[in-house]
Each structure stands twice: as C-alpha cells, then as structure tokens.
Amino acid sequence: MDQLKRQAAARALEDVRDGMQLGLGTGSTAKHFVELLGERVRAGLKVIGVPTSEATRLDAIRCGVPLTTLDEIDHLDITVDGADEIDPELNLIKGGGGALLREKIVAAASDRMIVIADDTKWVPTLGGFPLPVEVIPFGLGATRRAIEKAFAECGVSGQMAVRNGKDGHVFVTDGGHWILDAQLEKIEDPARLATALSAIPGVVEHGLFIGLASSAVLAGGEGIRVIERRKPKGD
Ligand SMILES: O=C(CO)[C@H](O)[C@H](O)COP(=O)(O)O
Numbered sequence: 001m002d003q004l005k006r007q008a009a010a011r012a013l014e015d016v017r018d019g020m021q022l023g024l025g026t027g028s029t030a031k032h033f034v035e036l037l038g039e040r041v042r043a044g045l046k047v048i049g050v051p052t053s054e055a056t057r058l059d060a061i062r063c064g065v066p067l068t069t070l071d072e073i074d075h076l077d078i079t080v081d082g083a084d085e086i087d088p089e090l091n092l093i094k095g096g097g098g099a100l101l102r103e104k105i106v107a108a109a110s111d112r113m114i115v116i117a118d119d120t121k122w123v124p125t126l127g128g129f130p131l132p133v134e135v136i137p138f139g140l141g142a143t144r145r146a147i148e149k150a151f152a153e154c155g156v157s158g159q160m161a162v163r164n165g166k167d168g169h170v171f172v173t174d175g176g177h178w179i180l181d182a183q184l185e186k187i188e189d190p191a192r193l194a195t196a197l198s199a200i201p202g203v204v205e206h207g208l209f210i211g212l213a214s215s216a217v218l219a220g221g222e223g224i225r226v227i228e229r230r231k232p233k234g235d
Helices: 002-013 028-042 054-063 100-108 140-153 190-198
Strands: 021-024 048-051 076-081 110-118 131-135 160-162 178-182 203-206 215-220 223-228
Touching: 002 028, 002 076, 002 110, 002 215, 002 223, 021 028, 021 100, 028 054, 028 076, 028 110, 048 054, 076 100, 100 110, 100 131, 100 203, 131 140, 140 160, 140 178, 140 190, 140 203, 190 203
Parallel strands: 021 048, 021 076, 076 110, 110 215
Antiparallel strands: 131 178, 131 203, 160 178, 215 223
C-alpha cells in the first residue's frame, strides 16, 4: 500500500514546474510527495511550499523544501494532498489526520488541487469513512445537538464521538480545536450537508471538500488512473 501511495505522489510531482508555489498536504501519502519533492529541490528545482500542518512543516524542513505562508504570497499554483474518501464527482472526505482546517484553507487558495491516493480511497458514495467535524470545545453540547439536527435535515444519522489521540487524551488540532467523528455510512447529498454544517456556530470546519479537487491520482494494482474533475473549480 505504501508503494502505491508513493507512486501516486510521484505522478503528481510530474505536474510541478520550476517557480511554482505549492500547497503541501498532510498524511502518509502527502508525506511521500514532500519527500520526493525534497529530492527534486536538492537537484535544483525552485519551488516554495505552504504546509497544511505542523507535521508537514517539520517534514518539509527535514526534506529541504523552502516554506512560506499565505500571508507572504497571494495564491498557490497546485496543492497536492491525500484524502480519506474520493467520490466520482471528486468530492472528498478529509481530516483523518486531523488537518482538515488548514488543508481546506490551502486547497481553496490554490489554482488546482491534486488528490493523491491508493485506489482503496475511491468510493461510489462518501460516508463509509467517519466524517470529521472540527469544533470549538466551548459549548460542545449545543454544537453537537445542532450537528445532529443538521444530519437529520440532510437525511443522515449515526454515532458521533470526540476523537482521542494515540495517548488516549482528547485529540487537539493544530488550531487548538477538537474533532467529532461521525459514522454516517452514506452521504447521498454531500454538498447539502457541507452547507448545513458550515452554518453551525461552534463548527470550525468539516471534512467534506466539495468542488475543491481538480484531479485525483489513484494508484492501484493495475497501474495509475488520473481522474479529472468535469466542472470548473468551486462549482
Ligand atoms: O486528510 C488528511 C489529513 O487530515 C489526509 O490527507 C487523509 O487522512 C489521508 O491520509 P493518508 O494519506 O495517510 O491515508
């Protein structure tokens, strides 16, 4: 599986040109991209990156990839990031690694988002992977109830749990927030659910990435498949 992730990362790297400003995703697949990019940088490629997490920032520094911020530059050419699920419209569930907020800010600031994954992430309908919802700890009970109401209005339901870290304590995001993971099984209308969740006070961000991915590079036993989004970015 790790080989497939690296193959997808290598394929995305083929789209990177000298002088590009890149968003650097988070997770085990995106980490391969950062490592391969580092090799190219050491061979003379001139690029600059914006990391989507503290973990990726440290990886990029280790690999020698120069970094900047979205305060210093006004746009990114390409963001390359992984995903937890990808549907045929290239809508995504992200946030398995807890970096969804920065990942979405960076993807939205990019001309193109290339999603890299092994082909087990390709699904007909989103929802098998628990949907991460990043929340402010204050007033969590009220936020939870509002989220459950939004789920009901959007025709989905399922258990929701506060995410714990490997140490058994509550997982705290890079932004200092908590994550609720919702087991929804099938999200028939992800765009509607995304809009409903975004309207709830206390919800900082959610892991539904609608209309952000431009293409997906899927690596599987049969080789690599590149799927281009049919509609323009943002639709
Ligand atoms: O959204 C993410 C982190 O917040 C990751 O991109 C997603 O969890 C996929 O990770 P991996 O490449 O390790 O399977």
